[in-house]
Amino acid sequence: MRHLFFTGASGLLGGQLLARLLDHGRQVAVLVRPTAKASGRERIESILLAEEQILGKILPRPVVLEGDLTSPQCGLGDQEVQWVRRACSSILHSAASLEFTGPDRSGEPWRTNVSGTQNLLDLAKETGIDEFHHVSTAYVCGLSPGPIEATASDGAYGFRNDYEASKHQAEWLVRKAPFLRNPTFYRPGVIVGDSRTGATLTYHGMMAMLQLMTVIVRNLPADETGFRKVSLRLSMTGNEKRNMIPVDWVAAVITRLLNTSETRGQTFHLTPEHPITIREIIDFTSSYLHSGGVEFYGAQTPSELNDTENAAYGGKGLYEAYEHTDPVFNTDSLKQFTEDLPCPIIDEAMIHRFLAFGDADRWGKRKRPRPKIDSWAGDLLGQLDSEGLIAIARAVAGGRTASPPSAIGIECVGPGGGSWTIRRTSNSSALLEQGLQNHHHLFSLSCGDILQLVQNSGHGISALQQTPLLNASRETTSVGSPTIGSRKVAAS
Template identity: 30%
Template sequence: MEVFVMKVFVTGVTGFVGGEFTKKLLQEGHEVISVVRNIEKAEAQFSKSSTITFLTGDLHEPSFGLSNKKLHDLMNGPIDAMYHIAGQVQFGLEYSEYLKTNYSGTKNALDLAKLLEIKNFKYVSTAFTLGLSNSIGKEELYSKETNFNNAYEKSKCMAEHLVMSYSTYFSVSIYRPSVIIGDSKTGEANSDFTLNSFIKIIRLIKKLSESKNESFRFIAPRSSTVNVVPVDYVVAVLFAGLEDDENQTIYHITNSHPPSYRKSIRLITDMLNFDQFTIVNDLKIESMNQSETLFYDKISTLKNYLVRQLTFHNENTIKLLSCSNLKELDVSDEILSTIIHARIPTKLTTEKV
């Protein structure tokens, strides 16, 4: 069977999702173009593949700062699609920083796609643009006036509206992953992703609690869930959209059966040999000990992703996957354990620290 080779422009190739997605494109024989700040770093990540072209540029600049000659060269070879994956995901920054990258950077990507006459624009956003007011996520645009958990979510929502406004120039689609974790088979993941940070904090609290010989209390309402999705599932959905997604359509890359927060805590603490704790539904600030105060301060930016019960509709995604004879991934306890285990040093699973 002859494979139709596509030329795909991808932003964020040196990031977690962008990197894994680009590897998938290359494995399937497609050509990739990407603008990066450091070409040497990018080439090292992809072993100087002959089917990927790196251009030095900056998404904060109009046309990504590419010269007229580079733009002319890009116009000579039709580009089938642009995946805009690059974005500012670090929590705790000023709103202006998120707008600069997640909104203005997206506008620069859209304008470049328009200039290069790219027919398909695919934007990777987040499932959490639903904000704090909603507990049910729908595959549709949310109001820009929603009460958001943080400036990051707001900037992504603003960008989603911007992307949809360009649908008169080319086909646009939006992908919304929830909390992205490691590979479902190997557990491998970028060291900066959310779960890794959470595990590091619990390791710190374990040491502190044991040194003080005091029990730690995790606040975990019985109904709270953690909507996590393995990175390989995110990549599978993005790849399915290369040929089969539809204009002005939003796709949730979420977990229909998310693990409870309590289960996640027990899996992590079991692997860390951390047993000096209890799980409670609530805890008053004035009754917290030193370890608890430190822990809840450090996870303050993650709190609303851990103690909520959210339901995400994903009918569009299921339909998209069916075009490739794929089904949505069920994140079993075994898969979750594999991913968590990969983030914990071996010695911590076999001995006390």
């Protein structure tokens, strides 16, 4: 199996998608942008450490390619582009800007959603990748009346904001790319936090509304029982429905669809059977905050506002998305493949989990520490010369044979891990390649195993040759994808 080139892995949906894809055995290469505070691999490591806590298992690590979707070649160097050409056979494009409005089309959300998608398509064409999976949004329908079919949208009715318009344009870029073979489109509704934990990485949409309600209510005086009366009239009926979906369900569904060949070329609406109403959101939030008193005033804004209403309507942009009922989306194509994966209903308990997580996270202000990795397996292996690599291959493969296999794959799972291939060449040198390629055996190790092997190698290879790694798990699998950053050193 060749690599899936994946954008958006550092986002709310992307992190969960990455964990599930790795857990399902997919070989993944992620495009990730480094920040001033963390390298690309540190960002991915932080995400996977958190996902491992939720899943209760240790995961493999992807190939990490540092780049930028908004740059030509997605910010990749020539060597990395060559690797993508040889190693990757498909693309999953999940990266997106969630900005609702932009001053002009040179900024967000247009820069990421449109220009970034075009850059990725250019890279796909250059590297010969014709399988494309595109994470769009259900709201590419814009102002079209429902029910909305799972087909291409012409945008004839216009859009509510630049986000919808930019995602619509991005989808059309993919649909019109002549070199792609049956691109597949996933159109989720409004993605919210994890249904199990309430966890989120972003405080847009519903989470921003919950945060505003929390601030408003907690600034009001409480009576002797702790109850707070909220004198707030909202200009809506309360019955407006929103297609909100937990991120863990979206990730599970896309993983299922992506791993099912029969879905190729189709469009899927990922929307709930039972949308939540604004009244339910307010009522569930009020029960968490031990408050009440919010009234639904209908279509008109009260002519005179009290202090609480002034505070609420100061964030009116947060409420505008809730002043209309979402259209109904046709999900027939989705049900064909996910009948056993129903969307969780967002009930009172789940809203309370979102609120509790927001409180614990200080609504996005809690400092997230960099991952503390004692040893990165890639750095350890990169220290070895050709003789050391041959010794490691012999030790991992059993240690006793005079000639180790011509190529072995090493998959280092857990913190600091990754995947590499050690290949014997015709002149008895060794080649270290990041990622998995055609090999005779695949061995799964821990970072501690790698550290032990490298420390044993030292300057005396004989000690390593006599110490086979007996706890390596083995799998006779052939994984067909060359790798980036290969290093060849002549044996001394």
